[in-house]
Amino acid sequence: MRDTPLSNCERDFLLKAIEEKKRLDGRQTYDYRNIKITFGTDYGCCFVDLGKTRVMAQVSCELVTPKESRPNEGIMFFNLELSPMASPAFELGRSSELLVKLNRQLERCLRNSKCIDTESLCVVSGEKVWQIRVDVHMLNHDGNLMDATSIAAIAALSHFKRPDVGIQGDEVTVYSPEERDPIALSIYHMPICVSFSFFQQGTYLLVDPCEREERVMDGLLMIAMNKHREICSIQSSGGIMLLKEQVLRCSKIASVKVSEITDLITKALENDKKARKEGRKCGFAESMPQERITALKTYETSVEMTDLTKQASDIVESAHARAEIALSPVLPAPGMGQVGTGLQNAWGLEDEDDEDDDDDEDGDEPEVTIVAEKRGNKEKRERPVVIISDSEEEEVVILNPESS
Amino acid sequence: MATVQLSEAEKVYVLHGIRDDLRVDGRSCEDYRHMEIETDVVSNTDGSAKVTLGHTAVLVGIKAEMGKPRPAQPAEGYLEFFVDCSANATPEFEGRGGEELGTELTNTLYRVFNNKRSVDLASLCISPGEHCWLLYVDVLLLQCDGNLYDGISIAIKAALFNTKLPKVLISEGEEGGTEIELSDDPYDSVRLSVDNVPCIVTLCKVGPRHVVDATLQEKACSVASLIMAVTPAGTCTCMRKVGGGSLDPESFFEMTEAGRRVGRALHGPLMALLSQEEALGQKRQKVGFLG
Amino acid sequence: MAGLELLSDQGYRLDGRKATELRKVQARMGVFAQADGSAYIEQGNTKALAVVYGPHEMRGSRSRTLHDRAVINCQYSMATFSTAERKRRPHGDRKSTEMSLHLKQTFEAAVMTQLYPRSQIDIYVKVLQADGGNYSVCVNAATLAVIDAGIPMRDYVCACTVGFVDETPLADLCFAEESGGGSSLALALLPRGGQIALLQMDARLHQDHLEALMEAAMTACKGVSKVLDEVVRQHLQEVSVLTGE
Numbered sequence: 001m002r003d004t005p006l007s008n009c010e011r012d013f014l015l016k017a018i019e020e021k022k023r024l025d026g027r028q029t030y031d032y033r034n035i036k037i038t039f040g041t042d043y044g045c046c047f048v049d050l051g052k053t054r055v056m057a058q059v060s061c062e063l064v065t066p067k068e069s070r071p072n073e074g075i076m077f078f079n080l081e082l083s084p085m086a087s088p089a090f091e092l093g094r095s096s097e098l099l100v101k102l103n104r105q106l107e108r109c110l111r112n113s114k115c116i117d118t119e120s121l122c123v124v125s126g127e128k129v130w131q132i133r134v135d136v137h138m139l140n141h142d143g144n145l146m147d148a149t150s151i152a153a154i155a156a157l158s159h160f161k162r163p164d165v166g167i168q169g170d171e172v173t174v175y176s177p178e179e180r181d182p183i184a185l186s187i188y189h190m191p192i193c194v195s196f197s198f199f200q201q202g203t204y205l206l207v208d209p210c211e212r213e214e215r216v217m218d219g220l221l222m223i224a225m226n227k228h229r230e231i232c233s234i235q236s237s238g239g240i241m242l243l244k245e246q247v248l249r250c251s252k253i254a255s256v257k258v259s260e261i262t263d264l265i266t267k268a269l270e271n272d273k274k275a276r277k278e279g280r281k282c283g284f285a286e287s288m289p290q291e292r293i294t295a296l297k298t299y300e301t302s303v304e305m306t307d308l309t310k311q312a313s314d315i316v317e318s319a320h321a322r323a324e325i326a327l328s329p330v331l332p333a334p335g336m337g338q339v340g341t342g343l344q345n346a347w348g349l350e351d352e353d354d355e356d357d358d359d360d361e362d363g364d365e366p367e368v369t370i371v372a373e374k375r376g377n378k379e380k381r382e383r384p385v386v387i388i389s390d391s392e393e394e395e396v397v398i399l400n401p402e403s404s
Numbered sequence: 405m406a407t408v409q410l411s412e413a414e415k416v417y418v419l420h421g422i423r424d425d426l427r428v429d430g431r432s433c434e435d436y437r438h439m440e441i442e443t444d445v446v447s448n449t450d451g452s453a454k455v456t457l458g459h460t461a462v463l464v465g466i467k468a469e470m471g472k473p474r475p476a477q478p479a480e481g482y483l484e485f486f487v488d489c490s491a492n493a494t495p496e497f498e499g500r501g502g503e504e505l506g507t508e509l510t511n512t513l514y515r516v517f518n519n520k521r522s523v524d525l526a527s528l529c530i531s532p533g534e535h536c537w538l539l540y541v542d543v544l545l546l547q548c549d550g551n552l553y554d555g556i557s558i559a560i561k562a563a564l565f566n567t568k569l570p571k572v573l574i575s576e577g578e579e580g581g582t583e584i585e586l587s588d589d590p591y592d593s594v595r596l597s598v599d600n601v602p603c604i605v606t607l608c609k610v611g612p613r614h615v616v617d618a619t620l621q622e623k624a625c626s627v628a629s630l631i632m633a634v635t636p637a638g639t640c641t642c643m644r645k646v647g648g649g650s651l652d653p654e655s656f657f658e659m660t661e662a663g664r665r666v667g668r669a670l671h672g673p674l675m676a677l678l679s680q681e682e683a684l685g686q687k688r689q690k691v692g693f694l695g
Numbered sequence: 696m697a698g699l700e701l702l703s704d705q706g707y708r709l710d711g712r713k714a715t716e717l718r719k720v721q722a723r724m725g726v727f728a729q730a731d732g733s734a735y736i737e738q739g740n741t742k743a744l745a746v747v748y749g750p751h752e753m754r755g756s757r758s759r760t761l762h763d764r765a766v767i768n769c770q771y772s773m774a775t776f777s778t779a780e781r782k783r784r785p786h787g788d789r790k791s792t793e794m795s796l797h798l799k800q801t802f803e804a805a806v807m808t809q810l811y812p813r814s815q816i817d818i819y820v821k822v823l824q825a826d827g828g829n830y831s832v833c834v835n836a837a838t839l840a841v842i843d844a845g846i847p848m849r850d851y852v853c854a855c856t857v858g859f860v861d862e863t864p865l866a867d868l869c870f871a872e873e874s875g876g877g878s879s880l881a882l883a884l885l886p887r888g889g890q891i892a893l894l895q896m897d898a899r900l901h902q903d904h905l906e907a908l909m910e911a912a913m914t915a916c917k918g919v920s921k922v923l924d925e926v927v928r929q930h931l932q933e934v935s936v937l938t939g940e
Contacts, residue, residue, distance in 0.1 A: 097796055104793045112897045219800075221894070231905060234880070234896035237796075239803035241890035244909050251902055446824050447740065449776045459728050463823065465776030488785045491770050491819040492730070492746045495754060498770055498819070499787075542775040544821075546744065547727050693735035693744065694723050 003089040006215050014216045018199050024212060025051070030253055032208045035261065037155055037268040043182065044160030048152040051210060052142035057152035058135045059160040063174070066122070066129040074121020075131040076111045078103060080138075080149065087141035102146055105235055106136070109150055109191050109224040113232035116157065117186040123165055128172055130162060132185070143211035146222055150193035155265050158187055159272065191232035192261050193224040194254040198240050205246070207253065221247070223254040227262040408620040418625050419611045428621060434666055436617045441558070441677060443566035445692050450539075451567025454692070455559040458619060459549035464541065464559040466567050470584075471538035473529060480520060481528020481536035485513040487543040487556070494548060502545075509543070509552065516602060516633040516642045517541075517560065524597045530572050531582060537569055550620040553631055557604035558674065564601055565678050568593035602633040602641050603670050605663045609651060614659050616666050630659050634667025636675070701860045701875050709871055710739075717855075717867045717915060720922045722836070724843040724930040732844025736836040739869055740826035745836035747844040749816035765811035769798040771833060773822040785821075794830060797893055801834055801883045804892040805852040806841060816846060827870035828856040830881050830895075835919060842927055850885040851923055852892055855915040857882070857908060859900055864911035866918075880908055884916035 014024070021029060033051030040046070044059030066073060080103045082090040090096070110116070121130040134156065136149050161182035166173045197209035197217040209217060219240025224232040231251060236242060410418070418428060425432050437458035446452040449465040456462075473480060487509040489502025496502075517523055528537040541563070543556050571587040571594055587593070608618035608626040615622060618629070627649025633642040640660065645651060651659070681688065702708055712718070718739030727733040732747035753760050760766065771794040772786035786795075802818060818841065820833040834854035841848060858865040858872055858879045865872060873879055878898035884891055900908065 097792075100789060100792045101796060104789060108897055113899055225902070226899075229902040230899045231896065231902055232899055234894055236891070236894040237800055239800055239892075241804055241885065241888070241892060242894060243889060243891065244906075244913065247891065247894060247909065248906055251905055255902055446742075446774075446776060448779055448824055448826075452776070461727065463774070465774065467776050467781050469781070486775055488772075488775060490772060490785065490821055491817070492727075492733075492744060492821050494729075495748050495817045495819075498768075498817070540776070540781050542781075544774050544823075546821075547729055549729065692737075692742070693726050694721055694737070 011216050014212055015199060018204050030207045035264060037265060039159055039272045044156050046152050046156035046159055048148050050144060050148040052140055053144060053148050054140040055148045055152045056137045056139055057156035059156045060133050061130050061162045063128050064131045065127060071126035072122040073118040074129045077131060077133045078106050080136045082138050086138040101237060102149060105146055105222060106149055106153060108233040109193050110153060113191045115187060115189050115191050117188060120186050123172060141211060143214045144195050144208050146193050147195050147208060151261060154190045157185060158269055160185055189226040189228060190262050191224045191226050192258045193222050194257045196221045196250045202240055202242060202246060221250055223251055225254050225258045227259045229255045408624050410621060410624045415625050418622060422610045422613055422615060433613055433615045434662060441562050442691060443562050443681060451563045453559045453562035453566055455555050457551060457555040459547055460551060460555045461547040462555045462559045463544040463546055464563040466563050467540045468569050469538045470535055473533060473536040478533040479529050480525040481538060483518045483539045483541055485510050485541050489545050493545045516604060522600055522602055522641055531574060535584060550623050551606055551617045553604040553606050554617060561598055561601045561603060562678055564596050565598045567596050600635050602635045603667055605632050605634055605667045607659045607663050632663040634664055636671040638664050638668045640664060701872055702863060708865060710869060714863050715866050717918050722839055722926045724839050732840045734836050734839030734843055736832060738832045740824060741828055741832045742824040743820055743822050743832045743836040745820045745840035747818050747840040750811040750814040753815050760813050763812055764808035766815045767799050767802050767806060768815055769795045769818045771795040771798055771820050773825060777822050777825045797830060798833060798837060801852055801893045805848050805885060807847045807849060810847060827868050827873040830854065831856045834883050835923060839923060850887045851920045852883050853886060853916040853919040853923060854881060854883040855912055855919055857912040857915060859904060859908055864908050866911060866915035880912055882912040882916060884913055886917045886920040
């Protein structure tokens with residue numbers, strides 16, 4: 001199945017919003033969406049939510065014979081899966097351009113930067129080494145898969161523990177976790193990828209593009225860095241023309257973002273460790289809110305309301321103007337709209353009425369909405385389950401006419 | 405292959421020309437097109453050659469590796485062929501598009517070259533049953549304008565002529581086993597004998613007659629062609645009929661005779677040219693694709 | 696770093712070059728008659744062939760057609776004998792697929808694709824001998840081939856790979872330097888506007904060094920562009936003499 005195409009209107013709207021330095025979800029240009037890192041009950045399993053983008057990374061290991069050229073180094077293997085679950089545009093079993101791009105970038109970011117001590121993964125030189133396999137699955141695609149992937153992969157690697165091995169003569173014994181405590185990988189540094197998207201021939205720059213923004217962007221610049229401000233990889237993609245200054249500016253922004261994200265990962269790892277130590281319940285299931293229908297969860301969007309008053313009055317003014325031009329408004333039957341040349345749009349008239357009302361309470365309107373919002377919040381907090389069941393009923397009401 | 409589409413009138417023109425022993429480019433029926441050969445063009449191979457035959461361009465690289473002889477022939481080395489029909493030749497070969505033609509060519513090359521009557525395989529053996537030289541013959545098609553088989557076989561012969569294998573010293577190791585030592589000196593090398601290496605001659609049956617070294621245009625007019633591998637002595641080591649049409653026994657006999665004649669005539673100047681190039685030694689100005 | 700000294704105390708590199716010195720670049724346009732454009736380039740011991748077909752009608756699935764510009768289709772492949780260790784397949788592995796993507800990206804930025812709506816331009820590059828800087832050499836070869844095909848571009852696209860050893864940027868890496876483990880940065884530049892069509896960097900490098908490295912890469916690219924320009928001019932001269940103008 002192919003993606004639903006983006007209409008020209010949507011495209012223009014998005015680009016215009018970006019030109020006005022506004023983003024759909026109310027973020028600032030250099031803001032990341034909310035990042036949530038959760039770990040599974042097993043070692044080496046990590047879920048990362050980046051806004052609505054969701055990826056899962058699972059690390060596993062096995063004993064293999066090393067490559068001939070590097071007899072005493074362990075092997076790192078990265079595998080990405082774009083399942084159709086994440087987006088209808090992804091097809092199973094086909095290596096698309098996107099997949100190759102993500103996979104190679106992850107390899108470059110984590111393997112070529114030598115962030116993991118591969119020599120410590122050697123068991124018997126030239127015969128047995130650990131192969132660390134990182135599988136990353138995309139669960140939901142809402143843009144910026146690369147950053148989510150890199151965070152998930154490095155967090156999972158940091159969380160992972162491999163079984164201990166003992167060597168006696170020629171015999172290699174792999175101990176189960178009950179016999180000996182598993183060993184964590186030694187990680188030198190944490191490279192994290194930060195994506196910058198460029199719009200309008202590189203005039204505008206956004207951090208962490210969401211899916212909509214990715215669709216209208218000209219190109220992407222991915223910079224992988226660690227918190228020591230060392231660049232581990234840079235990759236530009238898409239047909240953009242960059243200037244040197246832009247790249248340097250991006251690298252500066254990236255260093256800030258990377259240190260924030262690194263702190264977040266360390267904190268998440270600490271929390272998980274503490275939870276495990278104290279014997280509390282840990283793992284992925286714990287992080288899910290219980291008795292809640294997750295699919296109907298609404299994300300709150302902060303709405304900018306500074307120039308709302310002015311905008312509302314602008315709209316009202318233009319609406320008035322339109323009403324005057326209208327020649328002979330034909331009054332339709334109640335509840336019926338009539339659209340045609342020379343006819344007044346009935347829908348527009350209704351709107352106008354609404355706006356007139358707005359106009360009356362123009363001054364205190366923003367406050368009112370805020371109060372309403374607050375009230376809504378309170379209600380939600382008090383009886384969360386009730387509200388959700390309410391909305392479920394609403395869903396049913398909407399669905400019924402469609403099915404009949 | 406860049407497809408050539410001929411109209412009926414063009415076909416008639418080509419056919420009539422061939423009937424009168426005058427081909428479109430002025431050749432007679434048993435003439436080859438202008439041919440250029442250069443050896444030693446890729447420096448990280450053990451032997452390489454570039455051949456252009458009209459617009460057909462072929463590059464062959466030979467890499468030698470130490471391997472284990474096949475159990476059936478413990479005292480012989482062997483050759484591995486690979487034909488890469490690259491997208492450079494035509495966009496149709498992009499991706500996996502060239503694989504079919506590549507496999508067909510590869511299979512023919514195995515039959516023509518990989519036997520001890522064509523190539524001196526015994527000289528590739530280092531120690532019977534244990535070590536032998538394994539020659540990877542990689543053919544790269546850069547441009548196709550008909551007569552691929554002839555071009556490829558000439559390039560392979562030239563590359564085999566150019567192949568230099570490092571000298572191997574076998575000594576008794578300390579613990580009874582054998583130790584193999586390769587000579588570091590690039591001039592201290594062994595050459596392969598190419599005395600019996602055949603060249604392929606393709607004869608295209610066009611109308612009542614047959615032509616040698618057909619261009620794509622002429623190939624479009626022909627119904628069937630005969631591929632013959634001819635050694636310098638004039639013996640035929642392999643023969644195959646390709647194409648959808650049929651050949652009647654009489655013309656078949658004529659064609660084999662012509663093939664042998666042309667093949668024998670081809671080897672002489674080829675070897676002369678190769679040794680002449682060799683004689684220039686280090687002084688030779690390498691042209692490659694820059695010329 | 697395997698005990699190899701990539702930059703001697705006197706400031707010379709393994710092959711005797713200075714830090715900012717490029718390898719010898721030799722190129723020729725119009726190598727093949729059948730293709731619409733072709734070029735061959737030698738940069739030191741790295742040799743590459745590029746062939747351009749098009750702009751022509753879309754081949755294969757028409758769903759990829761773009762109504763406002765041409766589709767650029769690239770394939771990067773390496774001859775099986777091009778590397779020191781024989782390659783099993785000329786193309787189709789992850790690295791070459793990625794390389795094809797990068798080439799495509801580079802030329803989408805540089806070729807004036809909006810002049811050929813609903814058509815396709817094929818660019819095929821083949822590395823005949825690999826000795827470092829494969830991507831860069833391929834870009835340079837493809838640039839010449841595109842020019843030979845008479846397809847308008849915004850500017851020459853020149854690419855160069857630079858490395859960073861002992862606090863010094865090294866221009867135009869050869870294979871030994873590339874595999875030496877230092878960081879390497881590949882950059883494709885449109886020299887006139889100083890625009891970067893592709894930027895790719897591997898291995899660790901402190902942020903503060905980035906500027907110096909990019910500066911070195913851009914200077915090297917400008918050097919390459921001069922050579923390419925000369926090749927194009929000479930080719931045109933030869934052609935015009937041949938056609939008797």
